Amino acid sequence: MARLGVNIDHVATVREARKTVEPDPVAAAVLVELAGADGIVCHLREDRRHIKDRDLKLLRQVVKTHLNLEMAATEEMVNIALQVLPDMVTIVPEKRQELTTEGGLDVVTHGDYLQEVISNLRAHNIVVSLFVDPDIHQIKAAAKVGADFIELHTGEYANAEDENKMMEELEKLDTMAVAASKLGLAVSAGHGLNYQNVVPVAQLDKIEELNIGHSIISRAVLVGLDRAVKEMVALIR
Numbered sequence: 001m002a003r004l005g006v007n008i009d010h011v012a013t014v015r016e017a018r019k020t021v022e023p024d025p026v027a028a029a030v031l032v033e034l035a036g037a038d039g040i041v042c043h044l045r046e047d048r049r050h051i052k053d054r055d056l057k058l059l060r061q062v063v064k065t066h067l068n069l070e071m072a073a074t075e076e077m078v079n080i081a082l083q084v085l086p087d088m089v090t091i092v093p094e095k096r097q098e099l100t101t102e103g104g105l106d107v108v109t110h111g112d113y114l115q116e117v118i119s120n121l122r123a124h125n126i127v128v129s130l131f132v133d134p135d136i137h138q139i140k141a142a143a144k145v146g147a148d149f150i151e152l153h154t155g156e157y158a159n160a161e162d163e164n165k166m167m168e169e170l171e172k173l174d175t176m177a178v179a180a181s182k183l184g185l186a187v188s189a190g191h192g193l194n195y196q197n198v199v200p201v202a203q204l205d206k207i208e209e210l211n212i213g214h215s216i217i218s219r220a221v222l223v224g225l226d227r228a229v230k231e232m233v234a235l236i237r
């Protein structure tokens, strides 16, 4: 059975739309844990567009399950990770202009640098995951540079335009998860997973963990609206 890590970045996105103090992603993390999630994921971006340094520090104090910090492999982020000591770091590529992480890491090209970063983090007992496309060259490179986990990018699967393409991408995820596992890597997956497409991925044997953000926060807004409006109506009347 796959574990669920809930990415709470977009709670902070709503806060930053007004540059105010609510909704607080730290409060959201507590509720996410109480609801039964296995872990909290957040992405501290270079531009701090949603999660802030303050959030990460408080999350480290509050999260009781498992804290997975997504970050670019920059010197700044490595220093922050070594101070905060999340349970896991997931290294992702980061471009300033993107709306969300658009592709996997190029571990083949940046292997030497990543190896250094990984050994530095692991020396501080941080489990390291690399976010990669379901591509055998990247997976072999991830094993070679000493990662503990890979997170398979499920974007192509999630964005598939028809059933055939979806099945093709699902099979690729399965094959690559098996290959990674044979290389000694633990496997998670994420990006674009939602209430319609998650089940076939959750059923893949070698995928231990799913990291899901946008669809859960989106649903929370809708399922929470009824109560939120009723509470305001009660106050006004």
Ligand code: PXP
Binding pocket: 007, 009, 043, 070, 090, 092, 100, 101, 131, 151, 189, 190, 191, 192, 193, 211, 212, 213, 214, 215
């Ligand atoms: N995994 C990684 C590495 C990501 O960068 C993201 C997006 O922040 C996710 C999972 C979650 O993706 P989504 O918000 O589409 O569920």
